[in-house]
Amino acid sequence: MEITPLRVAVVIGSAREGRFGPTVAAWIAAEIGLRPELVPELVDVAEVGSGTVTKQLGLADAFIVVTPEYNHSFPAPLKAVIDDHYTEWQAKPVAFVSYGGLSGGLRAVEQLRPIFAELHAVTVRDTVSFHGGRKCFDVDGRVADPESSAAAGRLLDRLTWWAHTLRDARVARPYAS
Template sequence: MSNEPLRLAVIISSVREGRMGPQVSEWFATQARERSDYTVDVIDLAEHELPAAIQYEPSAQAAEALATISPRLEAADAFVVVVPEYNHSYPASLKHLIDWHFTPWRAKPVGFVSYGGMAGGLRAVEHLRSVFAEMHAVTVRDGISFHTVWEQFGEDGALKDTEGPGTAAKVLLDQLGWWGTVLREGRAKTPYEA
């Protein structure tokens, strides 16, 4: 059994101008960094231009574009997707990332921090649960949802009321920690075959 901290990838999935993803993810990443059982890598999809067309055999140009993001996903033991709700679902940028990568998600846990209007991004999360099941990932039950997100964060980008979200973050990180540890040990003992 390894006591090495889990490598947690926090993925900012929105690439829209004026997005709240960076504020939400910075708050969550800070919660995870305060714990000794995680190392955190924040992956902002706005900083990675993925190739347009999905290919079974990526071209040299596609492979070059993927070279910066793919190793970071492969290295992760667990993921948290920071996701808004767009048209009752999740952003195309996230679907594109998932479709370009199959193996990084296998036998690893995925948690969600969602945000949006009245629904708080929960419909996006429900769609993602079935997508990640197809990727052979395990989604954890509890997550964090920011309803009317623009009212939750101040102009300085800080969360106004930290008590409820802080408790939810602890629950999510505890669940990810359990699944991440068990699945990492399982992959080390018996490689996962999809």
């Protein structure tokens, strides 16, 4: 029995000029790409006006939100994309990769969890967090600490389980919105 690969939308949550999100997103997308059962697709909140974001989110089986922490919270463009796409998130798993100063973006993640719960999405407990952001990556976008890949592996294991489980459930019984 052949299983259709899971589409994982990697949402770049910042639209600021000079942002670091694309580097972090490229790293986690490469980690996803190592798994034959997963297919990564980058979704950039900076490209909201292009019309492709809704399609990308709608086709996704799972999400990884890459978010910085700005002023103890998450970026406004990310919130706008979340709020503008209600059914696209429903009955799908969401995981987080965060970055920022001392907290590594974890305060932003904790604020995002109840928002996704309100949209009937399931958040994955495991998170990858980069304390100090840019200092955790070399100039080529590789992580300095090999434990980051191990943490990403745990996150992807759980995201994959939820994505398969929820995709199968949506096929068997459409989610009541």
